[in-house]
Amino acid sequence: MSTSSTIGAPDRRGTLLGHPKGLFILFFAEMWERFSYYGMRALLVLYLTKHFLMSDRESGLVYGAYTSLVYITPVIGGYLADHYLGQRKAVLFGGILIAVGHILLGIEGDGGQGGFAMNAFWLALAFIIVGTGFLKANISAIVGQLYPRDDMRRDPAYTIFYMGINVGGMLGPVICGILGETVGWSWGFGAAAIGMLAGIVVFVLGKPLLLGRGEPAEPEKLKAPVIGPVSREWSIYILSVLSVGGVALLLHHHDVVGWLLVACGVGVVAYLLWEAFGRLDRVDRDRMLAALFLLALNPLFWALFEQAGSSLNLFTDRHVDRWIFGMEIPASVFQSVNSMFIILLAPMFAGLWIMLGKRGLEPSTPAKFGLALVQVGLGFLALVAGANWAGLDNPTPLIFIFLIYLLHTMGELCLSPVGLSAMSKLGLARMAGLMMGVWFLATAAGDFIAGLIAATIGSLSEGASDPMLVTLSVYQTVGLSGIGVGVVVLLLAPFVKKLMHLDKLKEG
Numbered sequence: 001m002s003t004s005s006t007i008g009a010p011d012r013r014g015t016l017l018g019h020p021k022g023l024f025i026l027f028f029a030e031m032w033e034r035f036s037y038y039g040m041r042a043l044l045v046l047y048l049t050k051h052f053l054m055s056d057r058e059s060g061l062v063y064g065a066y067t068s069l070v071y072i073t074p075v076i077g078g079y080l081a082d083h084y085l086g087q088r089k090a091v092l093f094g095g096i097l098i099a100v101g102h103i104l105l106g107i108e109g110d111g112g113q114g115g116f117a118m119n120a121f122w123l124a125l126a127f128i129i130v131g132t133g134f135l136k137a138n139i140s141a142i143v144g145q146l147y148p149r150d151d152m153r154r155d156p157a158y159t160i161f162y163m164g165i166n167v168g169g170m171l172g173p174v175i176c177g178i179l180g181e182t183v184g185w186s187w188g189f190g191a192a193a194i195g196m197l198a199g200i201v202v203f204v205l206g207k208p209l210l211l212g213r214g215e216p217a218e219p220e221k222l223k224a225p226v227i228g229p230v231s232r233e234w235s236i237y238i239l240s241v242l243s244v245g246g247v248a249l250l251l252h253h254h255d256v257v258g259w260l261l262v263a264c265g266v267g268v269v270a271y272l273l274w275e276a277f278g279r280l281d282r283v284d285r286d287r288m289l290a291a292l293f294l295l296a297l298n299p300l301f302w303a304l305f306e307q308a309g310s311s312l313n314l315f316t317d318r319h320v321d322r323w324i325f326g327m328e329i330p331a332s333v334f335q336s337v338n339s340m341f342i343i344l345l346a347p348m349f350a351g352l353w354i355m356l357g358k359r360g361l362e363p364s365t366p367a368k369f370g371l372a373l374v375q376v377g378l379g380f381l382a383l384v385a386g387a388n389w390a391g392l393d394n395p396t397p398l399i400f401i402f403l404i405y406l407l408h409t410m411g412e413l414c415l416s417p418v419g420l421s422a423m424s425k426l427g428l429a430r431m432a433g434l435m436m437g438v439w440f441l442a443t444a445a446g447d448f449i450a451g452l453i454a455a456t457i458g459s460l461s462e463g464a465s466d467p468m469l470v471t472l473s474v475y476q477t478v479g480l481s482g483i484g485v486g487v488v489v490l491l492l493a494p495f496v497k498k499l500m501h502l503d504k505l506k507e508g
């Protein structure tokens with residue numbers, strides 16, 4: 001222990017606000033990446049339905065496949081970085097692919113389906129997906145590497161980093177949304193591209209401040225030729241660029257993405273159960289079962305939450321009164337509300353848990369998951385109630401869009417950071433990477449289901465006399481289901497908490 005604390009003595013040189021300066025390089029690089037991701041995501045469904053004239057159903061499916069693939073690929077990107085590239089090279093390569101994707105999105109064409117612009121569009125999404133696979137998980141991993149294992153600043157560092165994510169998530173939809181919807185689509189996507197390029201510049205210039213973290217474990221292995229004279233490093237880059245074509249095809253065949261998720265899900269659950277019952281002692285087995293319980297709830301939450309960029313974005317565009325001070329605000333701009341609430345509420349939630357914790361009243365992790373589901377469900381019911389109150393012949397007042405995002409953000413704060421930390425606590429150290437990967441995989445499944453829900457709203461609306469009513473009735477059903485499952489989870493929470501054996505965790 002004494003050795004580790006000597007090695008791990010915090011290096012106070014070159015710090016800013018008590019943290020290594022490298023943290024702020026990662027903060028700004030990820031801020032710009034999220035700026036581009038959320039800026040583009042805010043426009044995506046509107047672009048599909050208004051520019052490429054896709055049906056709501058089809059655009060819901062594309063949105064679901066896209067957001068789902070964005071969260072599947074980090075599992076592979078994380079593996080390649082851990083074993084070969086190191087995180088820094090992976091982040092840089094990922095950033096370049098993402099920027100290429102956003103630049104390709106600038107090819108608008110004349111609209112309508114088919115043609116060169118449509119193909120460029122599929123390729124662009126695939127570039128962003130593969131790029132995010134290399135960037136997203138790895139940039140978060142470097143954050144942790146800036147600190148010794150026992151450094152108390154690690155958790156606050158992730159909180160600061162999460163703020164960077166949401167500053168980007170707040171600014172992206174405002175800037176790209178306004179440019180894209182009012183000046184021209186390619187202006188919006190162009191702004192996203194510039195954002196990603198700014199992130200790359202920050203990351204490259206800030207390299208010395210990363211203190212050599214995230215470098216490849218075995219650089220010689222990386223230089224060794226594997227395909228003819230081509231080194232392992234370049235082989236990875238070339239094969240990844242080639243894989244973009246395959247991912248573009250997957251986007252077309254979204255049902256295959258669904259089956260891939262089912263296959264991976266079954267495989268992962270089977271593996272974790274095999275570990276639990278075959279290899280782990282009683283305490284670790286219980287913990288694994290608790291982790292599986294939480295993992296099963298993750299897709300439910302994101303399936304509801306991720307209506308934001310798809311059906312809720314379209315609802316805001318078509319049925320909400322977006323006039324503020326004599327100006328009609330584009331729907332995409334409201335995609336920033338979630339990040340804005342995160343920035344405002346995250347410190348309050350952190351304080352709330354500490355305050356409740358001191359009184360022994362802090363809800364357990366499974367109880368927080370239950371609360372998350374109840375809140376995400378309540379969000380939908382609040383919007384439905386607001387729309388009914390205003391009358392279905394009138395546009396829904398904007399305040400209810402803020403209300404649904406407020407409740408959804410409070411849910412997110414009860415589930416997303418809590419879930420990540422639970423995964424790192426409940427799995428064994430040797431499974432740390434795997435458990436994070438599985439968490440992202442569960443998120444991907446949720447995003448895919450979100451696409452199916454949005455597509456269902458789309459197909460039910462086709463030919464319906466009142467499409468707004470259709471959306472509201474689906475929202476009511478999913479809202480009630482969220483609350484129902486959330487209540488059951490709250491009732492089960494004390495039993496699941498026992499399975500987590502937290503007392504022994506502290507001793508260990």
Ligand code: GLN
Binds near residue numbers: 034165
């Ligand atoms: N908003 C967070 C981010 O963009 C988390 C999103 C998620 O886990 N689905 O990183």
